[in-house]
Amino acid sequence: MQNQNSSPIALSEQIADQLPQHIAIIMDGNGRWAKAQGKPRVFGHKNGVTAVRKAISTSARLGIKAVTLFAFSSENWRRPEEEVGLLMELFISVLSTEVKKLHKNNLRLRIIGDKSRFSERLQQKIEHAEKLTETNTGMVINIAANYGGKWDILEATKSIARKVANGELDADALTEELMTDHLTMADLPEVDLMIRTSGECRISNFMLWQMAYAELYFTPEFWPDFNEESLIEAVTWFVNRERRFGCTGEQIKTLMESQ
Numbered sequence: 283m284q285n286q287n288s289s290p291i292a293l294s295e296q297i298a299d300q301l302p303q304h305i306a307i308i309m310d311g312n313g314r315w316a317k318a319q320g321k322p323r324v325f326g327h328k329n330g331v332t333a334v335r336k337a338i339s340t341s342a343r344l345g346i347k348a349v350t351l352f353a354f355s356s357e358n359w360r361r362p363e364e365e366v367g368l369l370m371e372l373f374i375s376v377l378s379t380e381v382k383k384l385h386k387n388n389l390r391l392r393i394i395g396d397k398s399r400f401s402e403r404l405q406q407k408i409e410h411a412e413k414l415t416e417t418n419t420g421m422v423i424n425i426a427a428n429y430g431g432k433w434d435i436l437e438a439t440k441s442i443a444r445k446v447a448n449g450e451l452d453a454d455a456l457t458e459e460l461m462t463d464h465l466t467m468a469d470l471p472e473v474d475l476m477i478r479t480s481g482e483c484r485i486s487n488f489m490l491w492q493m494a495y496a497e498l499y500f501t502p503e504f505w506p507d508f509n510e511e512s513l514i515e516a517v518t519w520f521v522n523r524e525r526r527f528g529c530t531g532e533q534i535k536t537l538m539e540s541q
Contacts, residue, residue, distance in 0.1 A: 301344060302474035302520055304473045307352065307478075308352045308479070309333070311326075311481075312326030312327045312505050313327075314480065315506045316329075337513055340513045342420065347421060347422065348422040348424065348471065349422075349424070351424070351425055351426065354373070354426075355429060370400070370401065373404060387420065389415065390420065391423050392425070393408045393411075393424075394429055394467060395429030396428045400428065426488070426489075431487045431488055432487055432490065434489070435490060437464075438465045442456060442460070465491055472493075473493045475520045476498050478498075479505045479508050480502070481501070497520050499519055501515075501516070
């Protein structure tokens with residue numbers, strides 16, 4: 283994340299109350315963006331990192347409590363072996379270069395998903411990054427890697443089933459709240475706004491439980507082209523959809539520029 287212009291925006295209480303607390307983003311279209319330029323798919327993934335920085339910086343300045351980025355789904359292992367390998371190396375590289383910047387800006391980084399399939403080297407990088415930022419009190423950044431919504435619900439169900447089998451929990455005591463408590467990100471607000479780039483209009487097994495009441499925003503922009511204005515446009519759409527008297531995109535942009 284860039285240090286420049288990373289300070290929080292002094293939003294009015296009325297506007298701040300209307301903003302989403304938790305934004306989830308499916309970062310789609312890196313490969314197609316690269317192909318349109320006659321470049322290999324990995325070129326798109328590398329340029330997608332710049333869009334990640336912009337999304338994180340803008341969200342932090344707006345005072346968003348949590349952002350969850352879908353980086354690598356459990357289904358992405360089906361991609362060509364070479365591309366998966368390059369993605370893993372890129373993941374390691376980004377963790378190495380970005381985590382200190384996140385820490386300096388008081389942001390907390392968490393990796394959600396089944397990390398057991400990653401190499402020992404990557405698992406160590408993840409552990410180091412999470413430990414470095416775990417006491418930070420600013421926005422929480424969740425990177426969903428080897429993650430699937432069905433996997434999340436299944437793991438929660440297994441955990442509850444074990445408690446029932448051990449006599450720690452009565453099956454009749456199971457509630458939606460209890461299920462939520464056993465899912466990843468149980469300590470964060472449920473997703474208010476889900477953004478998907480590249481024109482695809484589906485949620486692709488992403489945070490199925492946590493997005494039960496989310497507003498779904500689909501944009502034709504490929505992820506590497508998604509910038510500060512793109513995020514402001516999505517948030518403005520959310521505000522006006524959720525509230526009768528919402529702020530305008532110009533209001534938010536003016537506040538951004540005045541800081």
